[in-house]
Amino acid sequence: MHIKNQIAVITGASSGIGEATACALARAGAHVILLARNGNKLQLLAEQITASGGEVSIYPVDITDAKAVAQIGNAIVQEIGIPDILINNAGSGQWKHTEDTNPDEAVDMMAAPYFGAFNITHAFLPHMLKQNWGFIVNVTSTAAYFATAGATTYATARWAMRGFNASLRGDLHNTDIHVMLLAAGKVNSPYFENNPDSESRIPKVATLKPFFPILTPEQVAAAIIKGILKNKREIIIPFFMKLTIWFARIFPRPIEWLILQTGPKRKKP
Structure with missing residues (x-):
């Protein structure tokens, strides 16, 4: 798929991966x-x-508010046009043990990314189906592939994004709307500044350099652009994380042992 002159909607666009992706798409000639x-x-x-010479429009909205998203979606279609590219990037949530997460927090963590991605997709998909054209990118964390201690709801929400992506692809079979999952390892973004206790819970095995380098938002944005241009189904970065996920599918127990041994420890009662 090409990007020049396409209409691209990006959620979570105010910082981090969303901001970098918006800039990259604008440089490539999209109306972001x-x-x-x-x-x-x-x-x-x-x-x-x-x-910088790019074409851009802004629509402040809480994507977890389905009614607000529906209104914004209609406004965008009427004022600008039907999106060709939809990037579900918004996400939040802390790494916490189950007993440390109250039910309201759990709902909020599922709301963004998962329910937000559903709301945005639901708002634009009928229009995209009418033109039978488009590319949907669902951004998640590599936590969507592992049993991660100390991050129960955070990881569950990322697994939900992975499941949503796969189901949506099946839903859009026999259409010309492409669906891609982008799963990134640790990214140098404002997330850890806003959630300082979360960084210490990442399993140490997942931070070993040079195998698992910390990614920049610009590197993730470049991977998204590459995936769109090459019609990819799934991109996992960094590369060694992709190999680890592949290995875990064949030998799940050794990888699970490594993650649990190098992750946050619970004291025995």
Whole structure:
């Protein structure tokens, strides 16, 4: 699929991977539509993209609010057009043990990324089906492939994104709407600044250098662009993480043992 002159909607566009992807798509010639809760940050990013010669529109919205998303979706279609590219990138949530996560927190962690991705896709998919054209990218973490201690709801929400991606691809069989999953390892983004206790819970085996380098948002954005241009089904980065996931499918117990042994320890009662 090409990117030039395409309409691209990006959620979670105010920082991190979303911001970097918006800039990369704009440089490639897309009209980027930025969605996030923080309108001020979106405005600053829009000014940056415009100054670089890009085409951009902003729509502040809480993607976990289905009614608000439906209204924004209709406004975008009427004012700009039907999206050709849809990138479900927004996500949140802390790494916590089950007993340390209250039910309201669990609901919030599932709301973004999973319910937000569903709401956005639900708002635009009928229009995309009418034109029988498009590319949907679902962004998740490599936590979607492993049993990760100390991150029960965070990991579950990422598994949900992986399941949503696979089911959506099946749902769109025999159409010209392509679906891709982008799973990234640890990314140098504001996430860990906003969730300082989460970083210490990452299994040490997943942070070994040079095998598992910390990714930049720009590297993830470049992988997304590459995936769109080459019609990829799934991209896992960094490369050694992809090999680890492949190995875990064949020999799950050794990988699970490594993750649990190098992750957060629970004291025996």
